[in-house]
Amino acid sequence: MTGWRLVLAAALLAAPAVALADPCEGALPAPGARFDGPVRYVGDGDSLCVGKSSDPSTxxxxxxxxxxxxxxxxxxxxxxxxxxxxxxWRQYLQCRAIKHSYDRVVARCTIDGASVGDLLRARGGVEGGNGRGGRR
Known part of the structure; x- marks a missing residue:
């Protein structure tokens, strides 16, 4: 394979990984800390980003x-x-950090006092991820 083809192949293989990267770059709060703000990004069925400004670094x-x-x-x-x-989406969350996990914080978040998990279950959300195993 010639040099330019190898570079092109590497770029094409790397492109999907870049597209899936989340934009959240803010500092993680310490366990027990409270934080709040509107939801700015949803990565999957149980991951999101909260930020008070439009700047992803926050x-x-x-x-x-x-x-x-x-x-x-x-x-x-x-x-x-x-x-x-x-x-x-765009709701204002109030959260309490529980622990760090990889490059994110595990937190209990609420909207007007109702936990996000309870709201998802009330709307028919099905659990089954890698966390603690699914509850049905």
Whole structure:
């Protein structure tokens, strides 16, 4: 394979990974800390970003603590993401950080006092992700 073809092949293979990267770049709050703001991005059925400004460098990446959605590329994963978008998009969340996990914070988040997990279950959300195993 010639040099330019190898570079092109590498670029094409890397493109999907870049497209799937979330834009949330804010500092993660310490466990126990409270934070709030509107939802700016939904990554999958149980991950989102909260940020008070339109600047992604201030957005906090959150893994919802009380709901375990199917993985995005698993059966039901796309529907779970759509449901989370329907429930939280541009809503103002109040969250409490529980712990860090990878590059995000696991947090319990509420909208007007109702937990995001409870709101998803009330709308028929099906759990089955890799977290604690699915509840039905």
């Amino acid at each position: 957005w906090i990446e959150v893994r919802v603590s009380d709901f375990y959605a199917p993985e995005l590329n698993s059966p039901g994963g796309r529907a779970a993401k759509t449901l989370l978008e329907d429930v939280v």
